[in-house]
Amino acid sequence: QVQLVESGGGLVQAGGSLRLSCAASGRVLSSYVMGWFRQAPGKERELIAGINWNGGSTVYADSVKDRFTISRDHHRNSVYLQMDSLNPEDTAVYYCAARFPGHLIEKRADEYPYWGQGTQVTVSS
Numbered sequence: 283q284v285q286l287v288e289s290g291g292g293l294v295q296a297g298g299s300l301r302l303s304c305a306a307s308g309r310v311l312s313s314y315v316m317g318w319f320r321q322a323p324g325k326e327r328e329l330i331a332g333i334n335w336n337g338g339s340t341v342y343a344d345s346v347k348d349r350f351t352i353s354r355d356h357h358r359n360s361v362y363l364q365m366d367s368l369n370p371e372d373t374a375v376y377y378c379a380a381r382f383p384g385h386l387i388e389k390r391a392d393e394y395p396y397w398g399q400g401t402q403v404t405v406s407s
């Protein structure tokens with residue numbers, strides 16, 4: 283079984299930065315697609331960034347493109363989300379998710395069987 287644990291969330295002022303981390307255990311995730319989703323109150327959970335198994339392919343939601351960067355470290359069995367130029371609309375619970383096989387980055391949340399518990403990101407104006 284795969285366990286995912288997010289960290290790095292918190293409160294930040296608009297224009298600031300945060301780096302989220304997702305550490306995996308229970309299985310080596312080097313052959314998995316990894317995704318970062320977020321869910322704001324009253325909204326659906328959406329994929330904001332995804333990365334394929336070798337890091338050669340990434341996708342971003344339009345709302346975060348050019349501000350957020352997803353990366354992964356196979357040695358640490360981890361995935362990261364660097365978030366820059368944050369604004370209040372980025373306030374949400376952020377989730378790390380994994381799916382297999384690792385070549386196709388799906389955008390639907392129900393395509394990902396493994397999830398972390400989520401970490402809150404709050405951006406103040």
